[in-house]
Amino acid sequence: MTPVPIALGPHADPLLMEAIVRGGGEWAPMADARALVWAAEPDRFPDDLPESIRWVQLYSAGVEDWFTAGIIARHPDVVWTSAAGAFAATVAEHAFALLLAGVRALPEHLAATTWRQREFFDKVGTLRGARVAIIGAGGIGRALIPMLASVGAIVVAVNRSGRPVPGAAETLAADRVDEVFGRVDHVVVAAPATAATRHLVGAPQIAELGPRSWLINVARGSLVDTDALVTALRDNTIGGAGLDVTDPEPLPDGHPLWTLPNAIITPHDSNPPAVRPPAFADHVATNVQRFVAGEELLARIDPVAGY
Amino acid sequence: MTPVPIALGPHADPLLMEAIVRGGGEWAPMADARALVWAAEPDRFPDDLPESIRWVQLYSAGVEDWFTAGIIARHPDVVWTSAAGAFAATVAEHAFALLLAGVRALPEHLAATTWRQREFFDKVGTLRGARVAIIGAGGIGRALIPMLASVGAIVVAVNRSGRPVPGAAETLAADRVDEVFGRVDHVVVAAPATAATRHLVGAPQIAELGPRSWLINVARGSLVDTDALVTALRDNTIGGAGLDVTDPEPLPDGHPLWTLPNAIITPHDSNPPAVRPPAFADHVATNVQRFVAGEELLARIDPVAGY
Numbered sequence: 001m002t003p004v005p006i007a008l009g010p011h012a013d014p015l016l017m018e019a020i021v022r023g024g025g026e027w028a029p030m031a032d033a034r035a036l037v038w039a040a041e042p043d044r045f046p047d048d049l050p051e052s053i054r055w056v057q058l059y060s061a062g063v064e065d066w067f068t069a070g071i072i073a074r075h076p077d078v079v080w081t082s083a084a085g086a087f088a089a090t091v092a093e094h095a096f097a098l099l100l101a102g103v104r105a106l107p108e109h110l111a112a113t114t115w116r117q118r119e120f121f122d123k124v125g126t127l128r129g130a131r132v133a134i135i136g137a138g139g140i141g142r143a144l145i146p147m148l149a150s151v152g153a154i155v156v157a158v159n160r161s162g163r164p165v166p167g168a169a170e171t172l173a174a175d176r177v178d179e180v181f182g183r184v185d186h187v188v189v190a191a192p193a194t195a196a197t198r199h200l201v202g203a204p205q206i207a208e209l210g211p212r213s214w215l216i217n218v219a220r221g222s223l224v225d226t227d228a229l230v231t232a233l234r235d236n237t238i239g240g241a242g243l244d245v246t247d248p249e250p251l252p253d254g255h256p257l258w259t260l261p262n263a264i265i266t267p268h269d270s271n272p273p274a275v276r277p278p279a280f281a282d283h284v285a286t287n288v289q290r291f292v293a294g295e296e297l298l299a300r301i302d303p304v305a306g307y
Numbered sequence: 308m309t310p311v312p313i314a315l316g317p318h319a320d321p322l323l324m325e326a327i328v329r330g331g332g333e334w335a336p337m338a339d340a341r342a343l344v345w346a347a348e349p350d351r352f353p354d355d356l357p358e359s360i361r362w363v364q365l366y367s368a369g370v371e372d373w374f375t376a377g378i379i380a381r382h383p384d385v386v387w388t389s390a391a392g393a394f395a396a397t398v399a400e401h402a403f404a405l406l407l408a409g410v411r412a413l414p415e416h417l418a419a420t421t422w423r424q425r426e427f428f429d430k431v432g433t434l435r436g437a438r439v440a441i442i443g444a445g446g447i448g449r450a451l452i453p454m455l456a457s458v459g460a461i462v463v464a465v466n467r468s469g470r471p472v473p474g475a476a477e478t479l480a481a482d483r484v485d486e487v488f489g490r491v492d493h494v495v496v497a498a499p500a501t502a503a504t505r506h507l508v509g510a511p512q513i514a515e516l517g518p519r520s521w522l523i524n525v526a527r528g529s530l531v532d533t534d535a536l537v538t539a540l541r542d543n544t545i546g547g548a549g550l551d552v553t554d555p556e557p558l559p560d561g562h563p564l565w566t567l568p569n570a571i572i573t574p575h576d577s578n579p580p581a582v583r584p585p586a587f588a589d590h591v592a593t594n595v596q597r598f599v600a601g602e603e604l605l606a607r608i609d610p611v612a613g614y
Contacts, residue, residue: 090433093458097411100404107417109573113565115557117574124573126397126582150457151400250422258420266416266431267424275433 004292007033007053010040019281023288035291037284042069055079055297057287059280061087067306076303084299086283087271088139091244094270095140095188095218096147098242102214103127103186107240107264125212128152131184135177135200136191136219137165144188156184158191181208186216193220203228212239218270221247226257233260244270311599314340314360317347326588330595342598344591349376362386362598364591365608368394374613383610391606393590394578395446398551401577402447402495402525403454405549409521410434410493414547414568432519435459438491442484442507443498443526444472451495463491465498488515493523500527510535519546525577528554533564540567551577 005028006020016037017027030036030046035055038045042065049056056075058066061084066072072080101107105123112120130153134141137159145155145167157165158180162173172180174191177200181187187209191197201215202225209215215238217224226247232238240262249268257263287297301307312335313327323344324334337343337353342362345352349372356363363382365373368391373379379387408414412430419427437460441448444466452462452474464472465487469480479487481498484507488494494516498504508522509532516522522545524531533554539545547569556575564570594604608614 089435089459093407093433093435094411094431096458097404097407097413100400101408101413104401104404104573106404106408106413106571106573110414110417110571112572112574114560115574117557117576120574120576121579122581124401124576124579124582126400126585128396128400128582129585147457150454151403152396250424253421264413264417265419266411266413267419267422267427269424269427269431272428272431274429275431275435278433278436 004035004288005033006288006291007036009036009038009046010044013039013277015277015281016284019285020288023285024292025288035288039280042066042071045069045071049075049078053078055081055291057081057083057284058301059083061085061299063301063307066301072301072303079297080301080303081287081297082299082301082307083280083283085139086280086299087276089143090275090279091140091218091270092143092147092190094244094266095144095190095216095242098216098218098244098264098266099132099186099188099214100127100151101264102216102240102242102262103130107261111261126151127186129154130186131156131169133158133180133184133187134168135180135187135189137168137171138190138192140190140218141165141188142167144190156180178205181205185210185212186214189215189217189219189223191219191223193222198222199225201225201229203231206232206238209238211237214239214242216242218244221245221249230256230260233257233262236262238262240264242266244268311342311595312340313595314343316343316345316353317351320346320584322584322588323591326592327595330592331599332595342595346587349373349378352376352378356382356385360385362388362604364388364390364594366390366587368392368606370608370614373608379608379610386604387608387610388594388604389606389608389614390587390590392446393587393606394583396450397582397586398447398525398577399450399454399497401551401573402451402497402523402549405523405525405551405571405573406439406493406495406521407434407458408571409523409547409549409569410437414571418568433458434493436461437493438463438476440465440487440491440494441475442487442494442496444475444478445497445499447497447525448472448495449474451497463487485512488512492517492519493521496522496524496526496530498526498530500529505529506532508532508536510538513539513545516545518544521546521549523549525551528552528556537563537567540564540569543569545569547571549573551575 003026006025007030037057039059103125133156135158137157155168157168157171164171242264310333313332314337344364346366410432440463442465444464462475464475464478471478549571
């Protein structure tokens with residue numbers, strides 16, 4: 001098969017060049033290309049696109065600026081895709097790191113200054129055979145499933161429809177989310193923030209968790225009732241919490257979550273800028289592959305819906 | 308297929324009952340059984356075994372006591388298996404937790420008491436695309452490979468023969484181990500302690516690692532030169548170290564490793580007693596399955612070699 005010619009703008013990043021080739025394309029100047037991968041903001045985007053360009057891949061997950069700038073409306077015959085989902089695995093890895101650190105009692109280990117093996121024997125747990133709820137089986141939740149499977153954890157997924165999520169032992173519909181807390185060992189929150197998901201994890205839900213349960217939040221702070229969580233952490237009614245997002249955010253100085261020994265706070269840094277390029281390159285490679293094969297592209301932008 | 312009758316001693320543990328069934332066997336009294344799973348010390352082992360018993364599965368990885376007690380010699384026609392390897396995945400999970408915690412800068416996050424997102428953006432890394440050396444591709448090393456693969460890391464294995472390890476992008480023979488340090492991002496030590504592996508990781512090897520590299524040791528303390536490691540951690544020439552084993556061990560009070568901010572010390576607790584039963588049950592299920600199928604059993608004891 002002849003490689004499909006694909007242009008790269010505003011400059012020829014080697015990581016993206018490689019991704020285009022990996023996906024079955026080859027780099028080409030804009031005039032000869034059938035698609036364009038654009039790794040910058042809208043302000044430098046060319047005013048005109050050659051007619052040969054059928055698809056444009058953008059670099060960011062949110063594309064409001066592209067709509068505001070009128071660029072997408074100006075090219076109604078072009079298929080646009082965003083980077084939505086490209087960083088899901090990066091955030092999932094962070095959630096997994098927080099959960100494993102909790103289960104293996106790393107915060108307490110880090111605080112220790114003497115060899116207390118016998119004491120730690122009762123504190124170190126395992127994810128093997130543990131039941132882990134993933135609330136919100138979107139990109140992040142689905143990316144987390146193979147990670148949990150690799151250590152032998154059993155996944156209980158919660159999604160909107162309740163339609164079975166591949167790799168999950170069980171899937172519950174969102175309207176049954178309250179049932180999940182009493183049936184799992186740990187909970188990872190990865191659902192979007194909406195009016196319906198505000199304080200989805202509150203005092204009644206936390207009360208269903210056990211004294212060795214860890215609660216991980218990599219979604220939005222508002223999904224967890226912070227005061228209820230602080231109470232549970234203080235009373236040790238749960239094992240701990242790993243939070244990449246908080247409410248309020250940024251977490252103010254002096255907030256109890258900073259110093260509770262069973263809380264791990266990361267300041268919404270699960271997807272740092274420096275690690276985005278390789279993740280985006282993988283996304284590009286997948287979309288080039290799909291473009292070459294004539295398949296549906298990932299993260300296609302809906303010009304009417306505006307995202 | 309009729310389930311194969313298997314006895315359980317000294318008492319009928321439900322987890323092991325379930326494992327026997329899972330493997331395709333069924334519980335039977337000793338007199339009717341073709342195999343025996345013995346989940347206790349040698350002192351309570353029956354003096355005589357019915358002739359129908361062809362295989363005995365023991366609970367521990369080390370079986371010196373069974374040889375000393377003369378029990379294995381007394382039953383030359385029986386196949387004996389130990390629990391060697393049963394806990395490999397548990398230890399691998401611990402190594403993985405230490406590595407992920409390091410790469411995601413969790414020790415520094417735990418020490419923080421204010422929201423420093425920008426600063427942490429430069430500290431949080433990813434295992435995606437990272438090259439991780441596993442030195443010693445025995446049970447623990449091999450169990451670690453799918454975990455690393457689940458987050459997109461690339462494994463470079465080091466084993467005695469250099470024969471390719473499944474799942475590793477590259478395998479080096481032990482006599483080339485020094486080459487590996489300059490070619491990977493992180494190193495996990497999981498090799499046996501012998502005269503040849505003493506200080507396998509010393510100052511020259513550590514010097515090849517980068518300022519974001521983590522060194523994980525879940526094997527034996529003697530494999531790493533502690534003084535050289537302390538110097539590297541103090542000078543921040545490497546990212547950090549996660550140690551479940553130390554030299555000396557136990558690590559004495561006041562040792563610098565206790566308070567270095569880039570060291571995570573766990574007091575040889577990666578395989579705590581409480582998490583052993585489910586891991587042993589999985590081992591039993593696998594061996595029952597192999598016994599039923601007439602296949603080679605895992606961790607077969609060599610009555611002549613004495614292990």
